[in-house]
Amino acid sequence: MADLRRFCRDQAIGPDQLWAWPIERLGKALGWPARCLRAVDRYRCEQGIEPNLDVPACALLPGDPAWPSCLDGVDSSPSGLYVEGDRLLLRRLNAREAIAVVGTRSASDHGLAMAEDLGRALAEAGWPVLSGLAEGIDAAAHHGCLISNGSPIAILGTPLDRVYPAHHRSLQQQVAEQGLLVSTTRSGSRVYPGHFATRNRWLVTFAKALVVVECPQRSGALISARWASRMHCPVWVVPGDARRWSCRGSNALLRDRATALIHSEDLVRCLGDGPLKPDDSHGMNQQLMGAIGAGASVDQLVLRLQCSPAELASELLALECKGELLCESGLHWRKRRP
Structure with missing residues (x-):
C-alpha cells in the first residue's frame, strides 16, 4: 500500500481517480502481476463505481516493502495478506526462516506432548514456530513456543476477525501479542473449507522445514507434506502408534523417505541456531x-x-x-x- 500511496502522490491524483483507470493502464503504471490485476478487476466489479476505498491498516499487498517476495514465484499466490502482530517476523517468512509444525486435531497424548516439546525446543533455539492455530497439534506447538517466550506465527484459514475454533480466542490473542497472525482473507469474508486446504500450502511456502507430528490418512497435514515435497522442503515425521488410526497417515510418510524424528533435540541439532537466537x-x-x-x-x-x-x-x-x-x-x- 505504501507504493500505491506514493504513486497517487506522484501523479497528483486520489484513489477515487485511480479506481476508474482501465485495467490495462493500471498494469502499465503499477507493474503489478497479472494475477493481482485480475483480482483488482474482480473486486471493482463487485464494489461498483463508488466503493469504500478505505484500506485496513492490517492489509499487505504485492509491491509493499514488507510483502514476502517468496510468494511471487508461487502459482496462484494470494492477492493480499492481512497481518496482526510483530511485522518484523515477515522478514523471517520471506527468508523461509521458520519451522512448520502440523498434525491432526484429534491427537493422542503422546502427539500433543511431542508438539508442545517441539514448540518449546524450537523457540529456545531461536526458530519462529509456524502452524495453523487449529485444534490439537497446531495449538500444542503454539503453546510450547509461547511458554518459552518464542515467536509463534499462525497462518489462519479464516479472516483475522474470526476465531476457529471459538475456544482458541485467548490463544489467538496471545499469538498476536507475542508473534504474528497471517490470513489471506479480508475481514468480513465468508469462510469456505478450501481456505483451510490452501492455508496448508502457505505454511510450507514460508517454512525452512516441516514437521508432521501425527495425522490420519486423510488430513490437511498430508497436503502440507505433498507441497513440501514439491517445494524441496525437508519433512520430518514423529513416528506414532502403528495401531492408532490418527498415526496412519504420518507413519506412511516414513515410507516416503521422510526423516524420523524421535527427540526434539535431534531437529534442533540438525537445524542449528535460529535467526532469533540471542547472541551471548x-x-x-x-x-x-x-x-x-x-x-x-x-x-x-x-x-x-x-x-x-x-x-x-x-x-x-x-x-x-x-x-x-x-x-x-x-x-x-x-x-x-x-
Whole structure:
C-alpha cells in the first residue's frame, strides 16, 4: 500500500481517480502481476463505481516493502495478506526462516506432548514456530513456543476477525501479542473449507522445514507434506502408534523417505541456531575484558570468571583474532594498546 500511496502522490491524483483507470493502464503504471490485476478487476466489479476505498491498516499487498517476495514465484499466490502482530517476523517468512509444525486435531497424548516439546525446543533455539492455530497439534506447538517466550506465527484459514475454533480466542490473542497472525482473507469474508486446504500450502511456502507430528490418512497435514515435497522442503515425521488410526497417515510418510524424528533435540541439532537466537558472545566478551584488567593469566581468569579452561580458551582465541587481546609468555593475556 505504501507504493500505491506514493504513486497517487506522484501523479497528483486520489484513489477515487485511480479506481476508474482501465485495467490495462493500471498494469502499465503499477507493474503489478497479472494475477493481482485480475483480482483488482474482480473486486471493482463487485464494489461498483463508488466503493469504500478505505484500506485496513492490517492489509499487505504485492509491491509493499514488507510483502514476502517468496510468494511471487508461487502459482496462484494470494492477492493480499492481512497481518496482526510483530511485522518484523515477515522478514523471517520471506527468508523461509521458520519451522512448520502440523498434525491432526484429534491427537493422542503422546502427539500433543511431542508438539508442545517441539514448540518449546524450537523457540529456545531461536526458530519462529509456524502452524495453523487449529485444534490439537497446531495449538500444542503454539503453546510450547509461547511458554518459552518464542515467536509463534499462525497462518489462519479464516479472516483475522474470526476465531476457529471459538475456544482458541485467548490463544489467538496471545499469538498476536507475542508473534504474528497471517490470513489471506479480508475481514468480513465468508469462510469456505478450501481456505483451510490452501492455508496448508502457505505454511510450507514460508517454512525452512516441516514437521508432521501425527495425522490420519486423510488430513490437511498430508497436503502440507505433498507441497513440501514439491517445494524441496525437508519433512520430518514423529513416528506414532502403528495401531492408532490418527498415526496412519504420518507413519506412511516414513515410507516416503521422510526423516524420523524421535527427540526434539535431534531437529534442533540438525537445524542449528535460529535467526532469533540471542547472541551471548557480546556479554561474555565484556566480562572477559573486565576480568583481564591490566593483564591476567589463564588460571587467574578461570578463577575470576568461574568457567572451564576449554570455554575460556575459545573466547580468548576469538578476541585475539579480532586484535583485541595479546598473548604473552606464560599464557599471560593483556589488552592490546591503541
